Amino acid sequence: xQQTAEIGYNSKVEGDVIVTRADAALNxxxxxxxxxxxxxxxxxxxxLMAAGASRFDISRFxxxxxxxxxxxxxxxxxxxxxxxxxxxxxxxxxxxxxxxKWVIAMGACASTGGMYRSYAVLQGVDNIxxxxxxxxxxxxxxxxxxxALIKVQNKVAKEPLLSTQWKAP
Amino acid sequence: MTSLELAEKLKLxxxxxxSAPAEFRGEITVQLSEPSQVAEVCRFAKQSLQFDYxxxxxxxxxxxxxxxxxxxxxxxxxxxxxHLRLKISLSEEAGELPTVSDVWRTANWHEREIxxxxxxxxxxxxxxxxxxxxxxxxHYPLRKDFPLAGKQTDLPDVAFTNPAPLEGGPFVTVAGGxxxxxxxxRARGELTP
Amino acid sequence: xxxxxxDIQFKEPSARVKERFQSASPVISGASEDLIDMQGEKMVLNxxxxxxxxxxxxxxxxxxxxxxxTKATPDIGFLHRGDEKIAENMTYTQFIPYTDRLDYLGxxxxxxxxxxxxxxxxxxxxxxxxxxxxxxxxxxxxxxxxAHLLGLGAFAMDVGAMTVFLHTFQEREKIYDLCESLxxxxxxxxxxxxxxxxxxxxxxWVAQCRKFLAEVVVNFDESETLLTRNKxxxxxxxxxxxxxREMAVDYALSGPNLRGSGVNFDLRKAHxxxxxxxxxxxxxxxSVGDCYDRYLVRMEEMRQxxxxxxxxxxxxxxxxxxxxxxxxxxxxxxxxLSSMEELIxxxxxxxxxVDAPPGEVYFGAENxxxxxxxxxxxxxxxxxxxMKIRAPSFVNLSILPELLxxxxxxxxxxxxxxxxxxxxxxxx
Numbered sequence: 001x002q003q004t005a006e007i008g009y010n011s012k013v014e015g016d017v018i019v020t021r022a023d024a025a026l027n028x029x030x031x032x033x034x035x036x037x038x039x040x041x042x043x044x045x046x047x048l049m050a051a052g053a054s055r056f057d058i059s060r061f062x063x064x065x066x067x068x069x070x071x072x073x074x075x076x077x078x079x080x081x082x083x084x085x086x087x088x089x090x091x092x093x094x095x096x097x098x099x100x101k102w103v104i105a106m107g108a109c110a111s112t113g114g115m116y117r118s119y120a121v122l123q124g125v126d127n128i129x130x131x132x133x134x135x136x137x138x139x140x141x142x143x144x145x146x147x148a149l150i151k152v153q154n155k156v157a158k159e160p161l162l163s164t165q166w167k168a169p
Numbered sequence: 170m171t172s173l174e175l176a177e178k179l180k181l182x183x184x185x186x187x188s189a190p191a192e193f194r195g196e197i198t199v200q201l202s203e204p205s206q207v208a209e210v211c212r213f214a215k216q217s218l219q220f221d222y223x224x225x226x227x228x229x230x231x232x233x234x235x236x237x238x239x240x241x242x243x244x245x246x247x248x249x250x251x252h253l254r255l256k257i258s259l260s261e262e263a264g265e266l267p268t269v270s271d272v273w274r275t276a277n278w279h280e281r282e283i284x285x286x287x288x289x290x291x292x293x294x295x296x297x298x299x300x301x302x303x304x305x306x307x308h309y310p311l312r313k314d315f316p317l318a319g320k321q322t323d324l325p326d327v328a329f330t331n332p333a334p335l336e337g338g339p340f341v342t343v344a345g346g347x348x349x350x351x352x353x354x355r356a357r358g359e360l361t362p
Numbered sequence: 363x364x365x366x367x368x369d370i371q372f373k374e375p376s377a378r379v380k381e382r383f384q385s386a387s388p389v390i391s392g393a394s395e396d397l398i399d400m401q402g403e404k405m406v407l408n409x410x411x412x413x414x415x416x417x418x419x420x421x422x423x424x425x426x427x428x429x430x431x432t433k434a435t436p437d438i439g440f441l442h443r444g445d446e447k448i449a450e451n452m453t454y455t456q457f458i459p460y461t462d463r464l465d466y467l468g469x470x471x472x473x474x475x476x477x478x479x480x481x482x483x484x485x486x487x488x489x490x491x492x493x494x495x496x497x498x499x500x501x502x503x504x505x506x507x508x509a510h511l512l513g514l515g516a517f518a519m520d521v522g523a524m525t526v527f528l529h530t531f532q533e534r535e536k537i538y539d540l541c542e543s544l545x546x547x548x549x550x551x552x553x554x555x556x557x558x559x560x561x562x563x564x565x566x567w568v569a570q571c572r573k574f575l576a577e578v579v580v581n582f583d584e585s586e587t588l589l590t591r592n593k594x595x596x597x598x599x600x601x602x603x604x605x606x607r608e609m610a611v612d613y614a615l616s617g618p619n620l621r622g623s624g625v626n627f628d629l630r631k632a633h634x635x636x637x638x639x640x641x642x643x644x645x646x647x648x649s650v651g652d653c654y655d656r657y658l659v660r661m662e663e664m665r666q667x668x669x670x671x672x673x674x675x676x677x678x679x680x681x682x683x684x685x686x687x688x689x690x691x692x693x694x695x696x697x698x699l700s701s702m703e704e705l706i707x708x709x710x711x712x713x714x715x716v717d718a719p720p721g722e723v724y725f726g727a728e729n730x731x732x733x734x735x736x737x738x739x740x741x742x743x744x745x746x747x748x749m750k751i752r753a754p755s756f757v758n759l760s761i762l763p764e765l766l767x768x769x770x771x772x773x774x775x776x777x778x779x780x781x782x783x784x785x786x787x788x789x790x
Contacts, residue, residue: 039412041419042441042786043466046512046549050538053531068414085303086419086440089411115459118444119310119319120302138550193721194482223614224726227737227750241737241750243724247611247625250632254724275614278760286446301439301789310447317444317451 023161030074031156032062034149037073037097039090041080044107044139048079051142061149070096075152076129077145081109082122094129102155104148105131108138172197172251175218179253182213198254204240204266207257208293211242211269220244220253223269226279228287232313236260238289242269259289268294286311404432409774411440417516417778418785422762426771434766436759441789449749453715454480455556457749462550464751465787467512468505468730470541473554474498475727478635479736480556483723484716486685487635494558494683495636496674500571501553502636502727503667503674507578508537509730510618510660510782517657517779518589521598526588533581536574543567556716557691558684568675575668582664589657599653603765603777606651613761616754617732618659619781623651629728643670653780660782690716715744724752731755731784751790755783 036058038048051058058064067073070093082090094103105125108114111134113123125131132155133148140148176190176197187210188200201210214220224243231237238259245252259266268291270277280291281300288309291297299306307322308315410421419440425433445464449457461476462469481487515530538548543564545551553560589595605615610623620627628645630638646662648655684691688707697704720742726735732754739748758781766774 043463043550045418046466049512050531050535053535054528055532055535068412081441081443083440083442085442086411089419089440093412116443116448118317118448119308119315120442120444139548141548194485194723196723198722221611224733225724225735225737225750225752227748227752229739229748241722241739243735243737243752247627252724254722273614274612274764275757275760278756282756299439301442303439310444317447 023159024157026161027157027159030161031153033065034063034075034102034152034156035065035067035073036063037070037076037093038066038068039076039078039080039093041078041082041086042109044079044110047139047142048077048106048145051145056142056146058146058149061146061153063149070094071098073097074100075102075104075149077104077106078110078125078129078131079106079139081114081116082125082128083120084122085120087122087125087128090125091128100159100161102132102152103129104133104135104145104152106135106145106148107140108136111136114138170249170251172253175220175246175249175251176253178218179210179214182217183210186210196252196254198256201255201257204257204259204263207240207242207255208267208269208272210255211244211272214244214253214255215272219246219248221273222247223273223275223279224252226269226276226283228283228289228311230287230311230313238264238287240266240283240289264288265290265292267292270294285309288312403427407771411437414520417783420759420778420783420785420788422766422774424766424771424774429770429772431766431769431771431774434763436762438756438759438785439789441785443786443790445790446749446751449746451745453744454718454746455711455715458554459550459552462552463786464753464790465509465729465731465734465755465784466549467784468509469549469551470501470545470553471505471509471727471729472734473551474502474636475725475729475734476736477554477556478727479723479725479738480716480718482725483718483721483738483740484556484690485719486557486687486690489685490636491558491682491685492637492679493562493681494685496678497559497563497683498554499636499638499641500671500674502729503670504537504540504571506667506730507664508534510664511537513730513779513782514585514657514660517776517782518585518595520775520779521595523588523592523595526585529581529585529588533574533578536577540567540571540574543570555684555691557687558682562683568678571671572675575671579665579668582661586661590661596654598772598776599657599780601650601652601654602769602773603653603780604651605761605765609761609764610651613764614757615732615761616757617729618656618663619732619758621645622648622656622659622780624649629726629733633726635725635727637674641670641673643667653776656780656782717743718746726752729754731782731787732758734787751787753787753790755785755788756790759783759788 040048050056052064052066076094076097078090105111109116110125113121115138133151135144135148137144173190176199179199180187186201186203186206190197190199201207222245224245227241229239229241231239236258240257240259242255244255268280270280278300280294281297283289284291284297285299285301286309298304308320405426407424407426409424411419421437421440423435423437424431445460448460458473458476461472464472478487511530511534515527518526541551542548544567545553605623607623607625610620610625624647626645626647631645643666646659648659688704692711693704693707698708718740720740722739724735724737726733734754735752737750737752738746741747765777
């Protein structure tokens with residue numbers, strides 16, 4: 001028995017079905033459950049903790065699952081001064097994170113070295129790893145971190161997930 | 170018991186080594202003339218004068234002057250609650266003095282820090298390694314002839330460093346100089362030391 | 363659990379392991395010989411520098427014999443930012459923001475300790491205005507509450523009690539609100555100036571502070587209900603990480619870690635600075651020196667801090683917060699724009715800084731983590747020739763190679779939590 005498929009509007013399924021691209025649907029799932037790797041190095045880590053604690057509550061944006069294991073996280077939040085001694089560890093942890101991954105440089109120190117123009121401080125974490133969002137402030141307020149998180153989410157939403165060739169870790 | 174009395178007692182024990190106590194802002198400072206005797210003097214201060222608490226140990230680089238190094242021991246006694254500063258000058262050629270980490274164990278890390286930052290060695294120290302910088306870092310950063318911005322090092326297996334960009338920085342000064350104006354490079358139109 | 367506590371009293375773990383296997387030998391006869399041979403095999407475990415229990419970037423290289431630690435080598439310096447070198451390259455006032463970032467859990471106390479050291483060098487520490495002194499004491503004690511709350515929350519979270527962390531952070535946010543209305547920043551406050559403060563208390567701040575004090579004591583009680591008689595908490599902290607009195611003094615520990623070991627030494631009492639000699643407060647002291655004692659000492663210190671702040675708020679005198687000396691304190695902006703003398707003072711202070719005499723001073727203040735000291739060697743002028751920061755966390759951590767061996771791996775978390783260190787201050 002032959003039946004022609006109905007294309008387009010079908011009143012019988014309205015309300016239960018959303019037509020979208022597979023990319024967008026997957027990205028929607030991903031962007032609302034970014035698991036951060038809290039690379040808490042210095043003062044900014046305290047504001048990162050504040051963002052995770054009761055008042056600012058980062059879980060409203062789906063990112064409350066702070067994983068100290070890089071293998072389980074999507075988003076590295078570099079919070080604090082990166083010294084040359086620490087740089088190798090930061091780089092190694094970044095390399096251990098599975099693709100796709102994003103990085104927020106939180107605060108002046110992580111972005112540019114900030115007020116620590118000295119022999120021991122790496123002048124910006126973007127010297128060793130790619131950064132998606134820079135957050136200004138010393139330290140940035142938790143709201144600023146949440147704003148950066150939303151910016152990362154917007155970026156995730158636009159990524160052509162299915163057509164990208166992720167390199168093997 | 171006051172700090173001054175304790176300093177006098179120390180001088181009585183080592184009359185040839187200890188200078189007359191000097192006072193500044195209520196703090197008593199004595200100079201020790203012979204660096205090789207520091208462990209004995211400290212041991213006496215701890216055992217007989219009850220200076221059982223080594224608050225701090227720091228070093229000063231008098232770059233351009235001789236002797237170049239000054240080591241500063243801040244002694245304190247929890248019983249008599251008196252503070253005494255013991256200063257020792259050390260020439261650059263010697264660059265080494267006995268450890269006091271067997272007198273106060275807290276000196277262990279302080280001495281490692283001084284070795285790391287200034288390159289002064291402590292003979293008899295149980296574990297004289299770098300502490301703040303990494304093993305293999307070639308410079309001693311707190312020396313006055315080392316620039317704040319740092320120097321380029323290239324040790325791919327250990328770590329790398331680059332000089333920090335200081336152009337326009339508000340605090341680029343050079344060691345030496347009689348007053349702040351002379352040390353302040355903006356006054357001399359020079360930006361990187 | 364008493365068995366466990368007794369266990370760790372052995373100094374040498376291999377001796378304990380041997381003893382255990384010998385006593386068990388009738389049961390596992392034949393196998394015991396091999397087991398004793400096994401104890402020679404050590405495993406090296408690397409803790410940090412990125413590990414939740416290290417509160418920052420401490421790295422400890424542990425040599426393990428089974429679950430027992432036989433050797434611990436701390437590796438620090440991952441947050442070494444060159445503060446002392448930076449200090450030599452700027453004026454005294456310019457360095458105040460850097461002190462915020464030493465112990466970033468209680469920056470107000472660092473600001474106060476630093477300017478007191480500079481004021482001691484300049485000889486103006488006795489001529490501070492009363493209002494300034496009282497406000498500084500309030501700042502110090504607020505910082506103490508804030509730092510201990512976080513130290514306690516993080517300690518509890520590491521040991522497994524997540525709820526306490528959320529409780530204490532609730533109160534810390536209120537302290538941040540107070541700081542923000544006082545200084546304009548949540549915790550990088552840069553509030554003090556040489557000879558005074560950057561600004562006076564804002565309107566309504568005293569009432570806001572009183573309200574906070576009334577609320578925070580309730581929170582202390584809640585946190586204490588969650589912990590003090592909690593079986594898991596007690597088992598994980600009592601008898602763990604015992605620091606004897608002699609060891610604490612020999613390693614020059616300071617702050618709650620020293621007092622937890624039964625040494626009655628607090629700089630606020632021993633060498634009172636500011637107006638601490640006019641205030642009534644008690645110094646809690648531990649008896650055993652274990653993690654639990656250090657926890658109790660911190661808990662009580664927070665209550666005493668509340669007491670101190672209440673007295674200060676009651677007695678808060680009026681008047682100016684800055685000393686009336688144009689060569690030390692920046693003049694009012696309005697006068698700078700209209701009067702020649704103030705303009706000159708402003709210009710000299712901003713370009714050259716205060717004119718400190720040649721000489722050297724050491725000043726230590728009782729900070730949340732312990733004695734934060736500044737040794738300033740001046741050759742005159744506005745820049746120190748050498749400034750050494752005696753960081754309490756640095757000194758407190760130096761005990762680790764002696765303290766950790768003989769403990770179980772899981773005790774490391776309790777011990778590190780109870781030592782309550784900050785790497786920003788440790789590495790400088």
